[in-house]
Amino acid sequence: MIVAEVYAILIIALVGVLGGAKNAFRALRVRLVPARGFVVAFGIFAVAVIVGNLAYALAGAGDALVESYLLIGTDGGRLGVIGPVTTLLSVGRACVLAPIGEELLFRGAIYGWSRSRLSAWPAIVVNSVLFGQSSREASVAAAGFC
Numbered sequence: 001m002i003v004a005e006v007y008a009i010l011i012i013a014l015v016g017v018l019g020g021a022k023n024a025f026r027a028l029r030v031r032l033v034p035a036r037g038f039v040v041a042f043g044i045f046a047v048a049v050i051v052g053n054l055a056y057a058l059a060g061a062g063d064a065l066v067e068s069y070l071l072i073g074t075d076g077g078r079l080g081v082i083g084p085v086t087t088l089l090s091v092g093r094a095c096v097l098a099p100i101g102e103e104l105l106f107r108g109a110i111y112g113w114s115r116s117r118l119s120a121w122p123a124i125v126v127n128s129v130l131f132g133q134s135s136r137e138a139s140v141a142a143a144g145f146c
Contacts, residue, residue, distance in 0.1 A: 005093070007101020014104055028108030106131045 018024040025031075033041075056065040106127055114123040 005097075007105070008093070008097045010101050010105055011097070014109070024104075028104060028112060030104070030108060102131075 014028070015021050015024045018027045053065060056062060110130055111123060111127040114126045117123075118126065
């Protein structure tokens with residue numbers, strides 16, 4: 001999985017190369033999502049996480065799932081032994097930098113590039129496969145920070 005610091009560098013680089021935040025948003029076709037669409041997408045994702053967790057539990061891998069949540073939820077066990085400022089920074093990078101960087105990279109750069117060369121469905125598949133490969137434990141990672 002790509003770390004949040006790499007996403008921070010990506011954000012800074014894209015904004016710098018594209019001539020500022022407004023130009024980066026325009027070039028990457030970033031737009032705000034309506035609240036209803038966000039709620040629907042989050043609901044679908046939550047159902048997928050719950051179904052995935054149930055599948056792990058029914059397959060007898062419940063203990064491994066709990067260990068994964070504990071590891072991810074404590075930033076590799078480090079949050080219990082560091083101070084409050086560092087904890088706040090760690091949570092901030094995981095909850096702010098990583099999602100923004102992923103969106104810029106996958107929906108902006110990769111999807112934009114593949115969409116300019118492919119029709120919509122092949123571009124969506126390419127983007128989905130690349131995203132899936134970069135976050136193999138996405139449901140566990142997302143649920144660990146909820």
